[in-house]
Amino acid sequence: QQQVKQSPQSLIVQKGGISIINCAYENTAFDYFPWYQQFPGKGPALLIAIRPDVSEKKEGRFTISFNKSAKQFSLHIMDSQPGDSATYFCAAHRGAGSYQLTFGKGTKLSVIP
Amino acid sequence: DAGITQSPRYKITETGRQVTLMCHQTWSHSYMFWYRQDLGHGLRLIYYSAAADITDKGEVPDGYVVSRSKTENFPLTLESATRSQTSVYFCASSALAGREGETQYFGPGTRLLVL
Numbered sequence: 001q002q003q004v005k006q007s008p009q010s011l012i013v014q015k016g017g018i019s020i021i022n023c024a025y026e027n028t029a030f031d032y033f034p035w036y037q038q039f040p041g042k043g044p045a046l047l048i049a050i051r052p053d054v055s056e057k058k059e060g061r062f063t064i065s066f067n068k069s070a071k072q073f074s075l076h077i078m079d080s081q082p083g084d085s086a087t088y089f090c091a092a093h094r095g096a097g098s099y100q101l102t103f104g105k106g107t108k109l110s111v112i113p
Numbered sequence: 114d115a116g117i118t119q120s121p122r123y124k125i126t127e128t129g130r131q132v133t134l135m136c137h138q139t140w141s142h143s144y145m146f147w148y149r150q151d152l153g154h155g156l157r158l159i160y161y162s163a164a165a166d167i168t169d170k171g172e173v174p175d176g177y178v179v180s181r182s183k184t185e186n187f188p189l190t191l192e193s194a195t196r197s198q199t200s201v202y203f204c205a206s207s208a209l210a211g212r213e214g215e216t217q218y219f220g221p222g223t224r225l226l227v228l
Contacts, residue, residue, distance in 0.1 A: 043219030099144045105155035
């Protein structure tokens with residue numbers, strides 16, 4: 001049973017536009033929500049992360065919005081650039097005593113000039 | 114500053130053969146993980162290890178065996194490879210404790226083709 005649902009599967013955005021990727025979860029025990037970025041031929045790398053006690057976290061052009069009551073969180077990429085073209089995975093940490101992450105299925109983002 | 118390395122990077126094998134994928138990390142992280150990545154499935158956890166000699170199953174452990182005799186190494190063995198095990202395999206590690214503990218650092222991956 002997939003515990004983190006990610007959408008869309010693929011996304012095409014024009015350079016300078018806003019990319020939005022959404023994730024929803026079911027398990028209220030999740031306590032940490034990272035986003036990983038993966039370029040072709042490389043391993044995923046942590047991009048930005050948020051804890052459920054805040055509603056938004058911003059790092060440069062990347063922002064996570066978190067809605068605890070709706071059990072949803074999203075990644076916004078402002079002023080999207082061709083170099084942002086990659087696959088993005090949302091994830092959720094299973095809580096105290098666990099070091100496991102549950103990943104969404106990924107979103108392939110293509111930023112076109 | 115090697116970080117986390119995987120070998121081989123590419124492997125072609127035949128059905129029924131035993132294959133071992135290697136993972137080595139230089140950070141002394143306690144936790145290590147093996148994932149497989151398949152189109153349409155994202156990253157799925159195969160096995161993980163909390164410390165040397167402590168391992169546990171993840172979401173898709175069938176057909177795989179792991180061991181961890183040393184903190185820095187976490188090999189993954191396919192005892193009798195099947196075509197369904199054709200995939201990209203990623204090893205990852207994370208620190209012992211603290212807020213930074215949840216960050217997993219991934220290796221470059223091993224692309225495995227089973228004919």
